[in-house]
Amino acid sequence: MKKFALLSALLGLALLPSASAQSGTPAKPVQVRLQLKWFPQAQFAGFFVAQAKGYFKAEGLDVQLLPIGDQSPIQTVSTGAADFGTTWITDLLTARQQGLPVVHIAQLFQKSGFTLVSLKSSKMTKPADFKGKRVGVWPSGNEYPAIALMKKYGLTTSLDSTVSNPSVQAVTYPFDPSIVFPDKVDLVSAMTYNEVDQIVGLGYSMDKLRIFKASDYGINLLEDLMFTSQKVLDDKNFKGSGLSGREVAARLVRASIKGWNYAVKNQAEAVNIVLPLCGNTCKGSGTRADAKGHQTWQMAEIAKLYNSGPTLSGRAGYLDPAVYKSNVTLLKSLGILKADPAAGAVDYTVWQAATGKK
Structure with missing residues (x-):
């Protein structure tokens, strides 16, 4: 009987929650x-x-x-x-x-840290000036802030297949601004924390750049x-x-x-x-x-x-x-x-x- 009682006690201890389980940690x-x-x-x-x-x-x-x-x-x-x-x-x-x-x-x-960046020499000072320009955008859903900014100012893009004569030509590129800016696009998508600094590294100092922060224009997605x-x-x-x-x-x-x-x-x-x-x-x-x-x-x-x-x-x-x-x-x-x-x-x-x- 004593052995049975001891065995029962040990089994009971084994069935008790561990210390980690009692504290809520797996x-x-x-x-x-x-x-x-x-x-x-x-x-x-x-x-x-x-x-x-x-x-x-x-x-x-x-x-x-x-x-x-x-x-x-x-x-x-x-x-x-x-x-x-x-x-x-x-x-x-x-x-x-x-x-x-x-x-x-x-x-x-x-x-939002999303921006569109142009050279000041392009003379663009407001979103309405994007008309007729080429804009570098990213794929996989990352193009939406740029589309939102342009649509707010009545601009259509070539990303919209229902538009026959878009006011902005969108150029999709894989996140590296050096691939397209400034030779292939007039504006390029850039995050404040990443591509803006990369563009500076390409030899375009901040005083040569015009940075359109989407949040400044009510696009704080x-x-x-x-x-x-x-x-x-x-x-x-x-x-x-x-x-x-x-x-x-x-x-x-x-x-x-x-x-x-x-x-x-x-x-x-x-x-x-x-x-x-x-x-x-x-x-x-x-x-x-x-x-x-x-x-x-x-x-x-x-x-x-x-x-x-x-x-x-x-x-x-x-x-x-x-x-x-x-x-x-x-x-x-x-x-x-x-x-x-x-x-x-x-x-x-x-x-x-x-x-x-x-």
């Missing part, structure tokens, strides 16, 4: 694939910092940060090749319109956000971890925001964390072909996009409903969206669970 790290919108660079510094500082690990997550290049993260997440991703809000909402069940869970950049699929959110046992997809999402968002807050406050350290991960795309162009210099520029500009709106009131990662509504209204007015997105396009419960805020 006994084994949960494998998570996060699809980045581009190659490793300071644009994603917060994620790399969260990885380097152990913020993901502290949440019980083993996060793999996946580069993608000029493809759309929407495809990898919607097909299940990645669990979560980063993209722009226009890309996400147009994907929803096409029937892809992707869901916005956190808004990291609160201000939000960029880098975190999203996932409805399938992941509805998963009751994500990859057999014992955690629901929503809980994994909240842990990922919480650790990511912590990483972003640290990166923005410690920019030099963040750049040093990113540099070993950088390839040739991190070096800038021409006279600015220095990885550390270009990534330092990028980190400083990224910080401006992150430190805006809700972030300034302690609500990093929060999608301001008013800004979201204005983005939807703009996209509808331009015909990019045909109707209001379904309520499920944005899930605030993940951000609330991650931050403990409403």
Whole structure:
């Protein structure tokens, strides 16, 4: 009887939750694939910092940060090749319109960094002057801010097959401005944190450039956000971890925001964390072909996009409903969206669970 009692006691102890389970952390790290919108660079510094500082690990997550290049993260997440991703809000909402069940869970950049850049010698001073010009745009949904800006000023583009005589000739190019600017296009798409500095490196100093910031013209289409699929959110046992997809999402968002807050406050350290991960795309162009210099520029500009709106009131990662509504209204007015997105396009419960805020 004593042996039986001892055996029963041991079995009972074995069946008790482990210490890690009692604390809410999985006994084994949960494998998570996060699809980045581009190659490793300071644009994603917060994620790399969260990885380097152990913020993901502290949440019980083993996060793999996946580069993608000029493809759309929407495809990898919607097909299940990645669990979560980063993209722009226009890309996400147009994907929803096409029937892809992707869901916005956190808004990291609160201000658009999209610009169109020309030489001052071209004499263009306002969007109306784009008429008759050649404009360099990016593929895979990244052309929408440029289209929105031009449509707002009554300009049509060659991207619209229904227009027989477009007022602007769009030239699609693969993200490297040196391929097209200034010989093949009069204006070129450029992010404040990346291509603007690359253009400077090509020998065109800032005083020779005219930079049309989309946000200055009412086109503040939000960029880098975190999203996932409805399938992941509805998963009751994500990859057999014992955690629901929503809980994994909240842990990922919480650790990511912590990483972003640290990166923005410690920019030099963040750049040093990113540099070993950088390839040739991190070096800038021409006279600015220095990885550390270009990534330092990028980190400083990224910080401006992150430190805006809700972030300034302690609500990093929060999608301001008013800004979201204005983005939807703009996209509808331009015909990019045909109707209001379904309520499920944005899930605030993940951000609330991650931050403990409403």
